[in-house]
Every structure is written in structure tokens, then in C-alpha cells.
Amino acid sequence: MxxxxxxxxxxxxxxxxxxxxxxxxxxxxxxxxxxxxxxxxELNDGLNLNEINKDTFNLEKVTRDPFLNRQNNTDSFVSIKYYSKIPNLKIKTNPVVLKPKVIINWPILSYHGYIRSKDKDEELILVKIDKRLYKLRKDDEIEGVTVKKVYNDSLELNFNKEKKIIRLDQSFLR
The missing domain is CATH 1.20.5 (Single alpha-helices involved in coiled-coils or other helix-helix interfaces)
Known part of the structure; x- marks a missing residue:
């Protein structure tokens, strides 16, 4: 073995x-x-369980606040009564009026990739907005559309304070 x-x-x-x-x-x-x-x-036969010894002590009012580290005035304590059952109260509430959401019509967008320069770190992004091709850089705005982030396969765009992510147009990869 x-x-x-x-x-x-x-x-x-x-x-x-x-x-x-x-x-x-x-x-x-x-x-x-x-x-x-x-x-x-058999071992515990000598144990008497009827005998109970009590440990007693008196509680005194605390005159020092342990959190604020100062002496409390004993006269300043106020007794507060709490009731467990609350009577039925009719409270008038104003109805919440919801603002109608404004429908924003985005232009027709398509992302066709980007062109990277050998000399610079900048990229020209090819975006078609309403059937017109534009070469944009990051944070450029055309027709109200702003390019916020650029990824290899998608773009993050803002239009009228709304965010939208569009993917790379697959028809131009062939």
C-alpha cells in the first residue's frame, strides 16, 4: 500500500x-x-429547599443625571400620565394632490460607437438624433440631449432632467 x-x-x-x-x-x-x-x-437528601433567604435593599431617588453629569433638582420632575386608550378623534387631513407627470417625448436616438484618437484621450461619439448623425464629446449638448457617460456598448444621456441609457446599434457591427 x-x-x-x-x-x-x-x-x-x-x-x-x-x-x-x-x-x-x-x-x-x-x-x-x-x-x-x-x-x-440520594446525594441531595440533606438539602432543605423550604428555606428562602431574601436579599432586600432600598432604592433612593437619583439626584445626579449620569448622561449630562450634573445634579438634578428633585422639584423639577413632572409626573406624566399616559393613557392606554385614545378616544376616537376625527382629524381632518388635506387630500394629497399628485402632480400629473409630464410626458417627455425623447427624440429618436441611436448610438453607433465612438472614435478614439491616437494622440488624445478624447473620444468622438457617433450619435444619430432624429435621423441626423452627430459627432459628440462627453458633456456635449445638442437639441437638448446631453451625453453624460460613455461605455463601450452604451451611452447615458440626459434630456429634460431625465436619464436614459441607449445601447450600441447592432446593425452597424456587421
Whole structure:
């Protein structure tokens, strides 16, 4: 046998031994517990359970505020009564008027990619707005449409305080 097989056999025996011990301790609680209870009751015959010793002490009013670290005036405490049942009160509430959402008509947009310059880090983004092709840079605005973020496959655009993400036009990849 090789060394690996010997180690595996030893480890398997150790695991079975551990699980056997756990199983024995679990099962022994249910089957052998009567003998242990008899022995415990015999040992505790001299114990008197009727005797109760009370530990009593007086609570005093706290005159120092532990959070603000200053002395409190005992006359300044006000008693507050709380009622558990609140009478039925009719409270007039103003109805909430929802403002109608203005429907914003976005122009027809399509993203056709970007052109990266060898000399500069800037990119020219090719965007078609209402069937006209524009070359834009980041944060440029044309016809109310602003380019906010540029990704390889999409653009994030703003138009009248609304955000929209458009994907790369798949027809120009062929």
C-alpha cells in the first residue's frame, strides 16, 4: 500500500471514532439517565429547599443625571400620565394632490460607437438624433440631449432632467 492510502485509512478510522463517541454520548442520555437520577437524589437528601433567604435593599431617588453629569433638582420632575386608550378623534387631513407627470417625448436616438484618437484621450461619439448623425464629446449638448457617460456598448444621456441609457446599434457591427 502507498502512503496516501495508509493516511486515508487512519483518517477514516479517526472520523468513525469521533462520530461514534458523539453518537454514544447522545444515545446514553436517553437510555442510562434513570440510574444517574437515582444517584443524584440520594446525594441531595440533606438539602432543605423550604428555606428562602431574601436579599432586600432600598432604592433612593437619583439626584445626579449620569448622561449630562450634573445634579438634578428633585422639584423639577413632572409626573406624566399616559393613557392606554385614545378616544376616537376625527382629524381632518388635506387630500394629497399628485402632480400629473409630464410626458417627455425623447427624440429618436441611436448610438453607433465612438472614435478614439491616437494622440488624445478624447473620444468622438457617433450619435444619430432624429435621423441626423452627430459627432459628440462627453458633456456635449445638442437639441437638448446631453451625453453624460460613455461605455463601450452604451451611452447615458440626459434630456429634460431625465436619464436614459441607449445601447450600441447592432446593425452597424456587421
Amino acid at each position: 502507498t502512503a496516501k492510502k495508509k493516511i486515508n485509512i487512519v483518517l477514516i478510522i479517526v472520523v468513525f471514532g469521533l462520530w461514534g463517541t458523539v453518537a454514544y454520548k447522545t444515545v446514553s442520555q436517553y437510555f442510562f439517565s434513570k440510574e444517574l437520577l437515582v444517584n443524584k437524589t
